[in-house]
Amino acid sequence: xxTPTDDRSQLVxxxxxxxxxxxxxxxxxxxxxxGEAEEGPDGRMRATIRIKPDELVYDPSVLILPHGGDLDIExxxxxxxxxxxxxxxxxxxxxxxxxxxxxGTASINLDGPGYYWYSSPTGNDEGRGLTGAIxxxxxxxxxxxxxxxxxxRP
Amino acid sequence: MTEYVDAGHAVDWGTLSGVPGSxxxxxxNVDYQRILQARSTEPQNWLTYFGAYDGQRYSLLxxxxxxxxRRLTPAWVFQCGPAGLQAGGSTYAFEATPxxxxxxxxxxxxxGWVWALNAVTGxxxxxxxxxxxxxxxxxCGNVNRGVAVAQGKVFVVSPNAHVxxxxxxxxxxxxxxxxxxxxxxxxxxxxxxxxxxxxxVGSAGGEFGVRGHLDAYDLETGEHAWRTxxxxxxxxxxxxTWPADGEQWARGGGNPWITPTYDPELNLLYTGTxxxxxxxxxxxxxxxxxxxxxxxxxxxxxxxxxxHYQHNxxxxxxxxxxxxxxxxxxxxxKFLGHFNKNGYGYVLDRTNGEVERVFPFVxxxxxxxxxxxxxxxxxxxxxxxxxxxxxxPGPGGGKEWTHAAYSPRTxxxxxxxxxxxxTATRRRREFKEGIPYWGAGVAVDSEGMAGCISAxxxxxxxxxWRWRNEVPMCASVLATAGDLVFAxxxxxxxxxxxxxxxxxLWQFQCGSGxxxxxxxxxxxxxxxxxxxxxxxxxxEGFAPGMLAxxxxxxxxxxxxxx
Numbered sequence: 001x002x003t004p005t006d007d008r009s010q011l012v013x014x015x016x017x018x019x020x021x022x023x024x025x026x027x028x029x030x031x032x033x034x035g036e037a038e039e040g041p042d043g044r045m046r047a048t049i050r051i052k053p054d055e056l057v058y059d060p061s062v063l064i065l066p067h068g069g070d071l072d073i074e075x076x077x078x079x080x081x082x083x084x085x086x087x088x089x090x091x092x093x094x095x096x097x098x099x100x101x102x103x104g105t106a107s108i109n110l111d112g113p114g115y116y117w118y119s120s121p122t123g124n125d126e127g128r129g130l131t132g133a134i135x136x137x138x139x140x141x142x143x144x145x146x147x148x149x150x151x152x153r154p
Numbered sequence: 155m156t157e158y159v160d161a162g163h164a165v166d167w168g169t170l171s172g173v174p175g176s177x178x179x180x181x182x183n184v185d186y187q188r189i190l191q192a193r194s195t196e197p198q199n200w201l202t203y204f205g206a207y208d209g210q211r212y213s214l215l216x217x218x219x220x221x222x223x224r225r226l227t228p229a230w231v232f233q234c235g236p237a238g239l240q241a242g243g244s245t246y247a248f249e250a251t252p253x254x255x256x257x258x259x260x261x262x263x264x265x266g267w268v269w270a271l272n273a274v275t276g277x278x279x280x281x282x283x284x285x286x287x288x289x290x291x292x293x294c295g296n297v298n299r300g301v302a303v304a305q306g307k308v309f310v311v312s313p314n315a316h317v318x319x320x321x322x323x324x325x326x327x328x329x330x331x332x333x334x335x336x337x338x339x340x341x342x343x344x345x346x347x348x349x350x351x352x353x354x355v356g357s358a359g360g361e362f363g364v365r366g367h368l369d370a371y372d373l374e375t376g377e378h379a380w381r382t383x384x385x386x387x388x389x390x391x392x393x394x395t396w397p398a399d400g401e402q403w404a405r406g407g408g409n410p411w412i413t414p415t416y417d418p419e420l421n422l423l424y425t426g427t428x429x430x431x432x433x434x435x436x437x438x439x440x441x442x443x444x445x446x447x448x449x450x451x452x453x454x455x456x457x458x459x460x461x462h463y464q465h466n467x468x469x470x471x472x473x474x475x476x477x478x479x480x481x482x483x484x485x486x487x488k489f490l491g492h493f494n495k496n497g498y499g500y501v502l503d504r505t506n507g508e509v510e511r512v513f514p515f516v517x518x519x520x521x522x523x524x525x526x527x528x529x530x531x532x533x534x535x536x537x538x539x540x541x542x543x544x545x546x547p548g549p550g551g552g553k554e555w556t557h558a559a560y561s562p563r564t565x566x567x568x569x570x571x572x573x574x575x576x577t578a579t580r581r582r583r584e585f586k587e588g589i590p591y592w593g594a595g596v597a598v599d600s601e602g603m604a605g606c607i608s609a610x611x612x613x614x615x616x617x618x619w620r621w622r623n624e625v626p627m628c629a630s631v632l633a634t635a636g637d638l639v640f641a642x643x644x645x646x647x648x649x650x651x652x653x654x655x656x657x658x659l660w661q662f663q664c665g666s667g668x669x670x671x672x673x674x675x676x677x678x679x680x681x682x683x684x685x686x687x688x689x690x691x692x693x694e695g696f697a698p699g700m701l702a703x704x705x706x707x708x709x710x711x712x713x714x715x716x
Contacts, residue, residue: 100159
């Protein structure tokens with residue numbers, strides 16, 4: 001039986017999908033918070049991502065960018081265990097090691113639109129919940145669009 | 155609480171790999187003149203996608219030959235497994251043709267990967283990874299077929315339809331242009347082609363109802379030079395082959411998703427175009443639907459379409475005509491050879507597109523019949539809503555994109571053949587941007603498959619020999635002056651056949667199936683044969699009985715013992 005969207009977050013919590021050793025062994029992916037990056041006057045975007053204690057989740061676990069481009073991330077590990085982050089970025093992915101109670105930064109560049117996963121590639125952090133998404137909104141540049149009338153979308 | 159420990163700033167993932175991050179400057183002097191003479195003056199290299207502009211996939215190297223190929227052994231192996239989640243994690247394939255310039259190899263993987271390798275040792279020298287959206291529309295897997303190299307740069311397309319120029323010494327991006335609209339379902343998979351001062355690319359996404367296009371960029375600056383749409387707008391030549399009312403032309407498909415070949419004397423680029431959209435529901439697009447399923451001859455200086463030949467007017471079986479157009483001369487005439495998904499081989503006069511000869515190259519063909527001059531008699535297609543229709547070859551084709559080869563020594567074509575049928579049931583649907591637009595449910599036969607490597611005489615269309623396989627042959631073929639034909643199998647075997655008899659002379663199990671293009675080169679006086687092994691792509695379309703074949707991602711280089 002399908003669940004109405006409004007009830008989804010309550011049901012996720014009730015079932016324990018959003019915590020460690022609740023419904024599943026780990027936290028089901030993308031059950032964390034959603035956050036939006038801020039855009040500076042120069043067009044660069046900024047966001048802060050935290051790893052919360054004993055939750056093995058990035059907060060926000062879904063980060064929204066208004067468009068493609070450069071993003072500066074402050075990443076903070078508030079957990080009592082060591083993790084890391086491997087962010088997608090054009091050229092090469094960006095990696096940072098995050099010991100307990102540490103804070104660092106990352107700079108990435110992404111095209112738009114679409115969404116990308118990032119994660120903590122150590123042990124099975126990724127399966128336990130430390131896999132986050134970066135969603136890039138917007139359209140491709142006008143010169144890259146097809147020469148045709150506006151078409152219907154779903 | 156104590157202060158946070160300073161974790162510093164994130165670093166390039168590749169710096170934690172032992173990769174030096176630089177390659178020798180061998181690509182600086184690669185230019186149009188060198189590529190023009192690629193086969194004749196520097197057979198030690200493989201300078202362009204097909205090895206030469208003519209698309210023959212033939213090498214003059216003969217150190218490895220019919221007498222000694224039994225001693226061939228792996229010289230090195232390069233592997234790359236992904237970290238984290240990637241688009242099409244279950245369908246990626248290692249489909250590339252490596253390029254080699256003076257001992258340095260440039261090769262792409264899937265998902266935006268590009269590597270420079272030492273072609274003698276296999277050592278990784280640098281890497282580039284274009285971040286690919288996880289939700290990119292990829293009809294047929296997360297794949298890429300290779301790079302072009304010229305004037306110190308490596309040119310590549312990304313799954314999200316970007317065209318990139320990388321510094322050939324460092325792998326750093328020099329310029330980046332968006333060539334397609336991912337929200338419309340466009341992507342890009344082909345190896346670019348350098349002609350004169352331009353880099354030529356084609357679009358992909360025909361299963362999503364896009365409008366195909368071929369583009370050229372200035373290879374130094376990335377400035378867009380021209381775009382040629384493969385579907386005419388109303389009022390343009392060819393538009394009369396589309397419904398006069400409505401917007402079917404705007405979603406007509408026809409993507410040129412395989413690298414063109416090129417005749418410098420005629421200054422003509424030959425590119426194949428893909429299926430019309432929707433693939434199987436022809437009632438919504440009455441007419442021939444130009445220039446889908448065609449060979450189009452294009453002036454590379456300005457993109458002007460000079461002539462066309464349509465193999466499958468009003469296609470109803472998903473018979474893309476994208477596969478290579480191999481240029482060869484016989485009896486003082488300029489010909490073009492092409493093996494179509496529809497199961498027929500074509501020899502055209504490449505000066506004007508007129509048919510010289512058409513002949514079948516796969517055993518089971520029942521969608522229709524084509525006579526020796528190209529006259530088509532259609533027999534069956536999914537014409538009634540909800541009524542299943544079985545036909546041969548299936549939509550993967552008697553041969554899909556994987557390439558045939560031509561040996562001027564034997565004057566024979568060598569063709570990887572897929573003999574597989576399919577059932578399509580027409581199911582009409584409305585068009586919505588970014589949603590698959592097939593117009594049918596399709597199930598390709600997972601039993602009763604067959605395959606072979608067949609040699610054909612283009613002068614007669616006669617099959618000269620056949621090496622049979624129990625499953626389809628779904629990888630490109632390489633022909634060499636050692637009178638060898640190399641061909642990989644879906645089950646992982648990489649084979650060397652006698653080019654004159656088809657006898658199997660050597661075999662090596664690579665551990666994963668082949669859906670790529672082998673090539674050969676020489677460095678330090680030693681000939682190598684290289685082949686990417688990594689089964690994947692649209693397996694359910696061309697060999698569903700091998701859908702669970704082992705995944706892999708390894709590039710093998712073979713050579714004779716030192």
